Amino acid sequence: MEYNFRKIEADWQKYWAENQTFKAENPTLSGVEGNSIKPKYYVLDMFPYPSGAGLHVGHPLGYIASDIYARYKRHKGFNVLHPQGYDSFGLPAEQYAIQTGQHPAITTEANIKTYRKQLDQIGFSFDWSREVRTSDPNYYKWTQWIFIQLFNSWYNKESDKAEDISTLISIFSSEGNSKVKAACDHDIERFTAEEWKNFSEEKQQKILLQYRLTFLSETEVNWCPGLGTVLANDEIVNGVSERGGHQVIRKKMMQWSMRITAYAQRLLDGLAKIDWPQSLKDSQTYWIGRSEGAMVNFQILSPALSEGKGAKYMTGGNNSHILLEKAKEMRANPTQAEAILWEQIKSKKLGSKFRQQHLIEDFIADFVCLSKKLIIEVDGEIHESQVEKDAERTSILEDKGYKVIRFKNEEVIGDLESVLEKINYELSNVPLSLGEGLGERISVFTTRPDTIFGVSFMTLAPEHDLVPKITTPEQKAEVEAYIKSTAKRSELERMADVKTISGVFTGAYAEHPFTGKQLPIWIGDYVLAGYGTGAVMSVPCGDQRDYVFAKHFNLEIPNIFEGVDISEEAYADKENSVIANSDFLNGLPYKKAMKRIIFEIEQQGFGYGKVNYRLRDAVFSRQRYWGEPFPVYYKNGLPQMIDPQYLPIVLPEVEKYLPTEDGKPPLGNATVWSWDTNTNKIVSNDLMDHKTVFPLELNTMPGWAGSSSYFNRYMDVNNPNEFVSKEAVEYWQDVDLYIGGSEHATGHLLYSRFWQKFLFDKGVVPVDEYAKKLINQGMILGTSAFVYRWEFKKGKDSEFAKKTIFVSKSVMDRIIKERSAIEHTEKQLLEQDHINLLSACEVKNTIENEWSNFTPIHVDVSFVNTHDELDVEAFRNWREEYKNAVFIGESGEIISSTHSKGDGVELDKKALSFGENLGGDKYIVGREVEKMSKSKYNVVNPDQICEEYGADSLRMFEMFLGPLEQAKPWKTSGISGVLSFLKKLWKLYVVEGKFYVSDETPTKEEYKVLHKTIKKVEEDIESFSFNTSVSTFMIAVNELTALKCNKRSILEPLAVILEPYAPHISEELWKNLGHTTSISTVDFPLFEAKYLVESSKEYPVSFNGKMRFKVELPLGLSAKEIEDVVMAHEKTKEQLQGRTPKKVIIVPGKIVNIVG
């Protein structure tokens, strides 16, 4: 009775499928289906994208680990949920559709079939009744549903959670928006409740869009022309697309975004309560990028003033309280004309911000637009008698660089339209030379406000909005040239070239808020437009980048640190810094200085303490076909959600999967893609009438949409009415163990945490972190094989050089090393009859000149056996160009050569069998560990392994390779070890060719082996140390074999503890032991410590820490007794040679160490 794994595995896979052995019990109103109410355990794998290439041996690694754990938990009495599905929307199927016209759904379906077959072969205990596919309308219906929930929500910072948009609307209509603390777009206009109610429906919707958790906005995105789509940051690697390596450029587009930034702090805080790998938490922490500091505003100074007598504020500033009071009063009591005009120009209605009754020096201007330096005066009766005074006032203001225009009261009241026209004209015609932007401020974010007295200049990103406004005429040409040159430099170049310092002076100055000192404003590309405000206060003594910039451009480097030398580099160590030369901060250490300066900044009103995040809102639109359609149509250009009762909105059919000619996404090709609000159905575009039929959204959702909450759907996968029922989610709660790759650290694993928190806020799920424990399985690397082509540069034209010659690994090494080896090979070459076409002279010259030039060429690992020998014929037949290649084997002999057709081949075969070399010479390939990939021909397929060694061998071997989380190379040769282990195990249950176990009582030794194994395996599984438990099984089987153990009381529990690892053989053994049900739910055998109690211990005796010999001593001896026995031992005397030991250390039960 042999161990026939092929039959056993096929039989049991069939049995499991037919009996639904691994179906998780469902909760019902009364508890749990089935007979027992068991505690739940949820083991989840990251579901795969079903690619056309199928699985290689690296893919199932994590699945095997989670399967072992799931099976173990079933033995431990848990109701285990262990589902699997497919992340089946994605680019490859779409690319294939573009190339071949085959619908991605067909490609996907075929790939899933292959995957399923491959997965089934490995014997996973998945509950396939809960399978999900993200591309299945019944599944993406709920992805669309979640999108609608996000759209209908806003983030209330006060309650620190997402709330229904209706609560926001009611706040707006009761008190306007000035008091609302929400995560929203910045620069939202302020309005009162009254104003809100008077806004048009359209305007209200536009405002709400700025608050929703998913929103439409013009965003600068990573546009990839090669793929015709937008990419997320994590889809870009080194400035090119992760898939295909296409160029990526920045482009502004109308896009759906997810307001993940609202959850930045909670995503950070949540990390503390989940057991995820530290490195992954670190990645997320860095990605969210919280930094504490302050926003500080720096006033920009007039270039004219700063050249001369010293700086002054252009607005506000030095004005007396009396004037400020007066301005306030005038603002409160506008004239009729002023009120009418204000209504038209306030809130940026003309595109520029105006201030009312604003102080300019010692004048109160009626209306002023600071950025355009335009003053509007409305002359009422008060001014009529003061024409002269007004003229003087105008001339002073014009001196300051303002343009002053005046209107009479009657003009404003009578002909408002032409007044506005005139203002508009002036706004659009402000000459640059006037020094636009005066009175503007530069806002900067800094994490080191404590170093503010060390600021010696400001630096703006070249793309900063203020740059064109503040640049002086003299600097204009230089600045524009610089902006042009940096814009041209691609992201990639900028990254590769961090060292080059570049920048340009704008000619403008800012004022230091504390010292009043003038700070030159520079632009430099080391300041990034996308982070913070795109501007920095430069503190060269405290920041290395500012330091090198200052050095390079010869800017001042004031030192504000106590006792620190900054002549070589900046001092960035904040923890140990003590501030000096900084007025009220002098002598303060970092933390105290921070507190004090933020207090001062807030007191004086030019800034505030702020927490900044690096995390950006996530763009959610993709210009692709094969993704979830949005449940959105557009009415008057505004997005409308489709009522959830009409979901799913099913992906339409299209002629072509490419973008349309006019640049619309692929869905633009669909002819039936409009929404009829009458019938609530998708209808043909021809019916579009703008009354009841509207265009549907043409973008689709990104790859991560479908994977962001799939783990919740598994809990209640076939529920047509709810995403997940209350009772299902209350029972299953969350994932207990999640296994998958670390490459999703800042993508899927962050987005899904975000959605979970949102669904938690909405009361859909009961916990706000969905996975208690996560393990990243390491990658299995391929072992590539190489042949070495011996190349001749100089003798290129010779017959010899035209031949393709491959030398075996060590021959190459020898040739490179020793001259004599070459000569031998040379001789061989010459002696061989069929190389007589080359002259001795040729060979000699070639070898002498170019003897060490070898090119490694990847060879398919399937042509190589476990001894690294190449199947030369298979390799020859692989590629036409290698047909006639010459192979030089390990000993330097030519293996064979099919140099000519017909007879030649025959001759070669003869030579192989009867020649001197008799097939003794082998071609040995070179080996190198690389990532497993098709292009490297090092992919090993699990199907082949299952066929040759069996699924149980594959499972055990993958675990045996090394620690789960570590990357490790695959070497098929090792698998024979686990196969012979399984055969050996099988033999324990077989006597004289028949299955037989005896019912005798086991011996002490046999019990000891069993319980030692139970203990170790249990500990190993609990600590996910699967590789060591495979060794443990091997030791157990070796020991039981040595004991000739054939007893049921040992072999039955052994089969149970092995089941998680090798389920097929365990089931078969279990059946043969006389059981009629599956082994999978049998209780895990109980470890009993009594079997491991020892009566004696073999003490290692060390001298000065080095083990010399061992003594067997009964346990329970006291230290003194041990010492007496050991000291009396003759080997001790031998070691000591009569010396008296200085000290004797006895650790009872462990070790004896004698110090001499």
Add this chain to the structure above:
RNA sequence: GCCUCGGUGGCGGAAUUGGUAGACGCGCUGGAUUCAAAAUCCAGUAAUCGCAAGGUUGUGUGGGUUCGAUUCCCACCCGAGGUACCA
């Protein structure tokens, strides 16, 4: 540069709290079985000196703590992954 993890025989890797370094497997060597091969079984296998008994060295490098260090501390070297001018 920064962050994280790692570095142990020919190879993958063990060593649970500071206590016998190299478990287990592969490979290799020798032997048994066989007409032969496969399969199976037995023995050996860190390096080095030695016929042997036995000695010496040895967990990336250098130092330290300790009776004792692969394990703890300091400095450095190398490798893998992540990240990148984040103010």
